[in-house]
Amino acid sequence: MLRRIVILAVVSGLVAASAFAQGTRSRRVEQQPAAAVSAPHAAATDPALDPLALPALPFAPGETLTYDVEWNNNTRAATLTLAVGDKGTYFGQQGLQLTANVQTVGMVRLFATVEGAFKSFSNPRTMLPFRAENRSSVNGKVESQTIVFDRDKGVAVVGQRSTPIAADTGDPLSLFYRLRALPLKIGDTYTLDGFVERREQWKAVVEARESIPTDRGSSNAFRIAFMPVKGGQPDDANKIRIWFTDTAARVPVLITAEPTFGPIRMTLTSSRGAKA
Numbered sequence: 001m002l003r004r005i006v007i008l009a010v011v012s013g014l015v016a017a018s019a020f021a022q023g024t025r026s027r028r029v030e031q032q033p034a035a036a037v038s039a040p041h042a043a044a045t046d047p048a049l050d051p052l053a054l055p056a057l058p059f060a061p062g063e064t065l066t067y068d069v070e071w072n073n074n075t076r077a078a079t080l081t082l083a084v085g086d087k088g089t090y091f092g093q094q095g096l097q098l099t100a101n102v103q104t105v106g107m108v109r110l111f112a113t114v115e116g117a118f119k120s121f122s123n124p125r126t127m128l129p130f131r132a133e134n135r136s137s138v139n140g141k142v143e144s145q146t147i148v149f150d151r152d153k154g155v156a157v158v159g160q161r162s163t164p165i166a167a168d169t170g171d172p173l174s175l176f177y178r179l180r181a182l183p184l185k186i187g188d189t190y191t192l193d194g195f196v197e198r199r200e201q202w203k204a205v206v207e208a209r210e211s212i213p214t215d216r217g218s219s220n221a222f223r224i225a226f227m228p229v230k231g232g233q234p235d236d237a238n239k240i241r242i243w244f245t246d247t248a249a250r251v252p253v254l255i256t257a258e259p260t261f262g263p264i265r266m267t268l269t270s271s272r273g274a275k276a
Contacts, residue, residue, distance in 0.1 A: 062273035072262035127178035132171035
């Protein structure tokens, strides 16, 4: 049960809902038809010609965000830390390293010791990954996974298995950061597609702009709903919501979800290196 709580908290925060096998794609449906995201990978060699390139990133190397994860309205179950690493050469490619680390805390560890470490290595122009690594430990039992996103061949490779992907398919962590760099306006709707163990589709809707408390006082933020697409329709059963500040930094300050085993609330408690 606690493993599910922590995993849901982390993956909700990374724009997925209930297991490692859920992910996202950042694509503006109304303004960018499917054909527009199927351009050959070679176009990425010129940022001016790459339709997936981002005009600017609202974060920079050195940014670290820390969250408290609460369960059932009164239990502090875990902590989550998101960090942006240095730009450099990783696995033969220029990239930006992203990390997410989660662990159970306090009395919860008497019942379950859960730790998760996620890494994503992404193209710094598009924030789309070329490699992702996931490692989880539950009471000492360790599971790990490595995904290679081969953009030239249009496949994601896990072990000996290859799965076809779209030009903008990625893992939840990198796409969470890519989403921060996209324009957000009330009423905007995005269709998302990603990969961990299989491809999944999601819908993201910018619902409102409202004031919420943050580690630096109250701030105006965009509230975004995330819903898995099932049978062609969005499913809002888990009521996943995330709030990004409406500043240039687009800092994620609050994430909530309401799964059947109890509500989850992730609150930003500290930030270092975030842009103003």
